[in-house]
Amino acid sequence: MKRLILITALAVAGLMLGTAAFAQSANRQQGTKADKNAPVDKHQVESSLPALNLEGNNTLPATQTTADNVLWQRDVYRMVDLTIDQNAPLYFPPQPDGIRMNLFSTIFDRVSKGEMSVYDYIDGKEIFNDDTKVKFTELLDRFWIPYEVQHDKKNPKDSTVVVETADVPSNEVTLYYVKECYFLDQTNSSVRTKVLAFCPVLVREDETGEMRKYPLFWVPFESARNLLSQTAISINNNAASRMSVADYLTRRLYKGDIYKVYNLLNQNIMDYCKTPEEIQAEQERLEKELSEIGNSLWPVSRRDELAAEEAVKEAAKSAKVAGKKNKEKKTKESGK
Numbered sequence: 001m002k003r004l005i006l007i008t009a010l011a012v013a014g015l016m017l018g019t020a021a022f023a024q025s026a027n028r029q030q031g032t033k034a035d036k037n038a039p040v041d042k043h044q045v046e047s048s049l050p051a052l053n054l055e056g057n058n059t060l061p062a063t064q065t066t067a068d069n070v071l072w073q074r075d076v077y078r079m080v081d082l083t084i085d086q087n088a089p090l091y092f093p094p095q096p097d098g099i100r101m102n103l104f105s106t107i108f109d110r111v112s113k114g115e116m117s118v119y120d121y122i123d124g125k126e127i128f129n130d131d132t133k134v135k136f137t138e139l140l141d142r143f144w145i146p147y148e149v150q151h152d153k154k155n156p157k158d159s160t161v162v163v164e165t166a167d168v169p170s171n172e173v174t175l176y177y178v179k180e181c182y183f184l185d186q187t188n189s190s191v192r193t194k195v196l197a198f199c200p201v202l203v204r205e206d207e208t209g210e211m212r213k214y215p216l217f218w219v220p221f222e223s224a225r226n227l228l229s230q231t232a233i234s235i236n237n238n239a240a241s242r243m244s245v246a247d248y249l250t251r252r253l254y255k256g257d258i259y260k261v262y263n264l265l266n267q268n269i270m271d272y273c274k275t276p277e278e279i280q281a282e283q284e285r286l287e288k289e290l291s292e293i294g295n296s297l298w299p300v301s302r303r304d305e306l307a308a309e310e311a312v313k314e315a316a317k318s319a320k321v322a323g324k325k326n327k328e329k330k331t332k333e334s335g336k
Contacts, residue, residue, distance in 0.1 A: 072184040075196070076290065077268070078256030080176040086255040089233040089248065094171035103245055104173040104200050106231050107219060112136055112163060116227060121199055121215040124266040126179060128197075134217050137161060143202060143214060145169060175201040177215060178249075178256055182290060191293050195221045195249050221249065258283050 082091035090103045110116035120132040140147050146167045152158040177199040202214040228246035260268035273279045
């Protein structure tokens with residue numbers, strides 16, 4: 001009888017363990033299925049790696065530098081060509097593919113929903129106020145972008161502007177103008193650079209067959225910082241090498257040629273350089289000038305001059321001692 005009870009208890013225990021194991025296995029399988037069916041982040045590249053989710057990734061405000069702390073400032077304008085490899089992360093995919101959108105498509109989507117403000121492109125004047133704020137329908141009309149106005153049947157006064165995905169000219173935005181600011185911050189005695197604004201440029205063929213540039217609007221970087229911090233891009237062919245657009249621009253990972261440096265005449269390089277060789281030479285000169293700003297702004301102190309003079313004296317003294325020893329060595333060798 002005792003043996004029968006023992007066998008029955010062991011059987012019940014085995015059944016319970018088997019049920020628990022089956023439940024754990026089922027839960028694991030359900031978890032795997034749930035992961036596969038989870039919503040895909042629209043900003044991500046297709047990859048077997050875990051998704052880089054930047055939704056809600058609001059960056060901290062940039063460190064503010066007051067005007068009193070800026071001893072010197074120079075505004076620089078660059079052309080960022082998206083057809084070169086280094087700038088390709090801002091361009092691909094040319095059209096939204098259901099998973100990803102490029103930078104222009106993302107901005108266009110937010111502007112169409114009234115969630116983001118952009119401002120008129122006025123050559124030589126970056127004015128960001130209510131008077132220069134771009135109205136979405138005017139933007140569409142100005143650059144021949146097809147759209148449809150759908151009125152609410154219950155309230156005809158309410159309407160929605162609809163632009164088909166295929167009509168968003170994101171594939172034609174192959175250039176950006178970027179405005180940078182180089183400034184000397186006396187709080188830490190350093191020359192710093194920051195992006196102030198950028199402008200998508202529509203590059204399309206006109207009726208004569210010539211490729212023309214149409215600057216669309218200015219986007220102030222600070223006002224778009226949160227959106228850019230939530231937009232992920234791949235910075236090379238490695239899908240794991242991803243970062244936000246905000247980081248990409250802040251770290252100035254793009255390559256851009258200078259087309260203007262702030263001047264009282266508001267001239268760009270092409271206004272006073274007529275040949276491609278002259279333009280390239282001027283761009284190289286300006287790049288060198290910007291890279292040497294720190295050295296040119298800080299005068300050499302008397303202390304540094306004395307240190308340099310002392311170093312020269314020490315070097316001369318060492319050379320003299322070495323020469324004397326070498327001469328003595330040669331004299332001994334000749335005596336032998």
